[in-house]
Amino acid sequence: MGGPKEIQRQTGVALWRQIADRIRASINHGDFDATGMVPPETVLAQQFGVNRHTVRSALAALGQEGVVRAVQGRGTLIERKERLNFPISKRTRFSQGIGDQVRETRGLLLALAEEPASAEVARWLKLSEGTGVIRFETLGTADQRPVSRATSWFPGDRFAGIGEAYRKTGSITKAFREMGLLDYIRAMTEISAVHAEAGDIADLELSPGAIAMVTRALNIDLSGVPVQYSISRFAADRVQFTIEN
Amino acid sequence: MGGPKEIQRQTGVALWRQIADRIRASINHGDFDATGMVPPETVLAQQFGVNRHTVRSALAALGQEGVVRAVQGRGTLIERKERLNFPISKRTRFSQGIGDQVRETRGLLLALAEEPASAEVARWLKLSEGTGVIRFETLGTADQRPVSRATSWFPGDRFAGIGEAYRKTGSITKAFREMGLLDYIRAMTEISAVHAEAGDIADLELSPGAIAMVTRALNIDLSGVPVQYSISRFAADRVQFTIEN
DNA sequence: GAAAATTTGTCCGTATGTATT
DNA sequence: AAATACATACGGACAAATTTT
Numbered sequence: 001m002g003g004p005k006e007i008q009r010q011t012g013v014a015l016w017r018q019i020a021d022r023i024r025a026s027i028n029h030g031d032f033d034a035t036g037m038v039p040p041e042t043v044l045a046q047q048f049g050v051n052r053h054t055v056r057s058a059l060a061a062l063g064q065e066g067v068v069r070a071v072q073g074r075g076t077l078i079e080r081k082e083r084l085n086f087p088i089s090k091r092t093r094f095s096q097g098i099g100d101q102v103r104e105t106r107g108l109l110l111a112l113a114e115e116p117a118s119a120e121v122a123r124w125l126k127l128s129e130g131t132g133v134i135r136f137e138t139l140g141t142a143d144q145r146p147v148s149r150a151t152s153w154f155p156g157d158r159f160a161g162i163g164e165a166y167r168k169t170g171s172i173t174k175a176f177r178e179m180g181l182l183d184y185i186r187a188m189t190e191i192s193a194v195h196a197e198a199g200d201i202a203d204l205e206l207s208p209g210a211i212a213m214v215t216r217a218l219n220i221d222l223s224g225v226p227v228q229y230s231i232s233r234f235a236a237d238r239v240q241f242t243i244e245n
Numbered sequence: 246m247g248g249p250k251e252i253q254r255q256t257g258v259a260l261w262r263q264i265a266d267r268i269r270a271s272i273n274h275g276d277f278d279a280t281g282m283v284p285p286e287t288v289l290a291q292q293f294g295v296n297r298h299t300v301r302s303a304l305a306a307l308g309q310e311g312v313v314r315a316v317q318g319r320g321t322l323i324e325r326k327e328r329l330n331f332p333i334s335k336r337t338r339f340s341q342g343i344g345d346q347v348r349e350t351r352g353l354l355l356a357l358a359e360e361p362a363s364a365e366v367a368r369w370l371k372l373s374e375g376t377g378v379i380r381f382e383t384l385g386t387a388d389q390r391p392v393s394r395a396t397s398w399f400p401g402d403r404f405a406g407i408g409e410a411y412r413k414t415g416s417i418t419k420a421f422r423e424m425g426l427l428d429y430i431r432a433m434t435e436i437s438a439v440h441a442e443a444g445d446i447a448d449l450e451l452s453p454g455a456i457a458m459v460t461r462a463l464n465i466d467l468s469g470v471p472v473q474y475s476i477s478r479f480a481a482d483r484v485q486f487t488i489e490n
Numbered sequence: 491g492a493a494a495a496t497t498t499g500t501c502c503g504t505a506t507g508t509a510t511t
Numbered sequence: 512a513a514a515t516a517c518a519t520a521c522g523g524a525c526a527a528a529t530t531t532t
Contacts, residue, residue, distance in 0.1 A: 010507090014519060040497060051521045056498085064309065064454050065440045072498045073528030083437065090490045185490065192328065192485035193438035193456050195310045209309055211438050211456050211481075236456075240437035243488050245335045245430065255526095259500060285516060296502050301517085317517045318509030494532070500525085507519070 007048055016057035019048050023058060024067055027078055038068055038076040064209045066237045083240045084142055092186040092217075093173050107170045111137035112163040114156055121153045124218050124229040132156030134163065139203060140232075147238055149203040152230035159227070176227070184227055190216040193236060204235040211236035252293055261302035264293050268303060269312055272323055283313055283321040309454040311482040328485045329387055337431040337462075338418050352415045356382035357408040359401055366398045369463050369474040377401030379408065384448060385477075392483055394448040397475035404472070421472070429472055435461040438481060449480040456481035 007018045023038060032038055041059065045052040059076055062068045070076045086092075113135045122129040133153045140148035152172070154162055158179075165175035176184060196204070196212040204212070213236045219228040252263045268283060277283055286304065290297040304321055307313045315321045331337075358380045367374040378398045385393040397417070399407055403424075410420035421429060441449070441457040449457070458481045464473040 009520095016519080042497080053522085054520060057519085059498095061453075070498060071529080073496075073530075075497065075529090088488050187490055189488040189490075190330075190485060191436055191488070193458050193481040195456065209454065211440065213438050236438040240435060243333050243434040243436070245432055245434075254501095257527095261500080287516080298503085299501060302500085304517095315517065316510085318511075318515075320510090320516065492532100494530100496530070497528085499527070502524085503522085505519100505521080507517105509515100509517080511513100511515070 007050075014057075015048075015050055016054050016061065019044070019050070019055060020058035020061045022048075024062060024065075027067060032078060036078050038078065040075065060209075063207055066207075066210065069207045079237070081237050084147060084238060086234075086239055086241045088186065088189050088241055088243050090185045092189070106141050107166070107172070108139045108141065109136060109163065109166055110139055111135075117153070121229055125153060125155055125226045127155060134159055136163070136166065136230075138166075145238065146204045146235065148232050148234045149200065150230050150232035152228055154228055155226070172228070181221060181227060184219045184221050186217060187220045187226075188216075188218045191241060200233050200235075204233070206235055213239065213241075215241075252295070259302075260293075260295055261299050261306065264289070264295070264300060265303035265306045267293075269307060269310075272312060277323060281323050283323060285320065305454075308452045311452070311455060314452045324482070326482050329392060329483060331479075331484055331486045333431065333434050333486055333488050335430045337434070352411070352417070353384045353386065354381060354408065354411055355384055356380075362398070366474055370398060370400055370471045372400060379404055381408070381411065381475075383411075390483065391449045391480065393477050393479045394445065395475050395477035397473055399473055400471070417473070426466060426472060429464045429466050431462060432465045432471075433461075433463045436486060441478075445478050445480075449478070451480055458484065458486075460486075 007015055007022070009015065023044070026032065027038070038044070038059070039047075041052050041055050044055045044059075048055065059068060059070060063070060066079055066081065068076050069079050114132055115135055116130040117125065117127050117133045119129050121127075121133055122131060125133065127133070133156050136150070136152040136154070138150045138152065139146055140150065162175050162179055165178040166172065169175055169178070173184075176182075191213060193211055193213050196206045196208070196210040200206055200212045201208060201210070206212070213234040215232045215234070217228075217230050217232070218226060219230075221227050252260055252267070254260065268289070271277065272283070283289070283304070284292075286297050286300045289300045289304075293300065304313060304315060308315060311324055311326065313321050314324050359377055360380055361375040362370065362372050362378045364374050366372075366378055367376060370378065372378070378401050381395070381397040381399070383395045383397065384391055385395065407420050407424055410423040411417065414420055414423070418429075421427075436458060438456055438458050441451045441453070441455045445451055445457045446453060446455070451457070458479040460475075460477045460479070462473075462475050462477070463471060464475075466472050
């Protein structure tokens with residue numbers, strides 16, 4: 001396909017938008033399946049008979065959609081996506097819910113600290129502000145792909161040593177069990193969506209402009225005492241949530 | 246603040262990124278509260294000592310974040326955002342949940358049609374594929390701002406005439422009541438986030454690159470019979486969802 | 491391992507179109 | 512009608528990252 005593709009000027013539809021639509025269609029049609037990449041910008045520019053910058057605008061739009069991901073020096077990769085489903089219920093656990101969808105799930109402890117509770121953390125954990133809490137920074141992966149980046153807080157007195165337990169097991173549920181907490185309940189989950197920030201892009205291997213779904217969740221024990229408050233940031237193009245009532 | 250602002254070249258951080266960060270900071274600092282708008286691109290370009298296109302890259306990034314919204318011929322408006330909270334539970338209803346957060350909520354019926362059920366709709370409503378269903382296209386607004394754009398399907402035989410009832414009342418709950426269905430339950434809700442498509446941008450008054458949260462939900466009556474399946478698209482920067490267990 | 495080629499990223503400059511004031 | 516302001520498109524130059532030679 002050497003000749004210039006049929007895109008039209010002065011129609012009220014911007015060239016970059018027409019080109020983006022055509023490239024998306026080609027991707028969906030499987031034209032680039034051999035390489036998994038879009039042709040170089042210079043090649044596309046020549047094929048469409050436009051300036052390279054116009055092609056870049058088109059690819060930028062597709063990047064925002066999550067259809068492609070540009071890598072400097074390498075090329076523009078086509079993103080394949082299968083979404084993991086996270087069921088949210090009283091029994092919500094990270095690894096359990098998606099256990100049947102992937103081969104391997106892991107929780108990696110990035111950082112662990114003991115600190116005084118902020119006003120927000122204290123409110124959710126029903127502690128006095130400044131009480132000692134344990135903070136986890138964890139990365140959730142499924143099949144070697146990062147899926148979520150979470151910050152969790154636990155009451156410090158009750159769960160001293162939970163860091164070790166988590167390192168050993170790679171699971172909050174199992175760590176709780178080692179600490180004598182046999183069961184817990186998801187009391188509240190809040191979900192919103194934002195544009196990925198620099199930290200998300202690094203931790204979750206996202207492209208700039210990607211979407212992060214942010215959840216704030218509270219877990220309580222069977223007598224209603226808060227045991228974990230966490231803020232998680234998910235790679236939006238790799239997950240969805242379901243609530244079954 | 247007349248002179249050129251301090252942005253640095255050759256630091257490994259792109260000029261447009263530095264400028265975006267500075268403009269965001271100025272907005273948060275309230276520097277532009279008088280007009281509610283960012284200064285014109287040409288002015289910013291001069292202030293920062295860069296080309297207008299570099300400023301445009303910065304503003305485009307802020308547009309993606311939802312911080313600003315450019316309007317051709319007018320200027321670049323600063324977006325104020327207060328997020329509406331949508332509780333999701335067995336008793337989930339659009340207007341009820343957010344009733345205490347806004348002064349006025351409305352549901353507007355954009356389109357109404359009777360059609361044969363697609364495979365997907367039939368599966369959720371537990372009908373045979375091709376059975377007659379009623380399709381609603383509705384726009385949800387809160388305080389004159391569009392919040393959600395929903396497509397809903399109802400079993401055609403049971404709810405013939407529901408369009409009229411909805412037009413009169415502006416509420417699904419009340420329309421159901423007029424049809425003799427006094428109560429219903431939210432059985433399932435699925436939440437994901439995507440980049441807004443052209444339709445979202447038009448209906449929800451979003452900027453290109455904004456985020457849409459997509460929910461798929463099923464309502465059933467008290468004996469478990471499906472009464473409504475709907476796919477809704479929310480302006481992500483105006484909403485959040487909470488699940489209370 | 492080093493050099494060259496390839497490919498995307500950033501920035502500037504200019505011109506013209508389109509929408510609003 | 513004119514001025515203002517954003518939108519699109521082109522052209523060039525160089526930087527940065529990766530792959531190939």
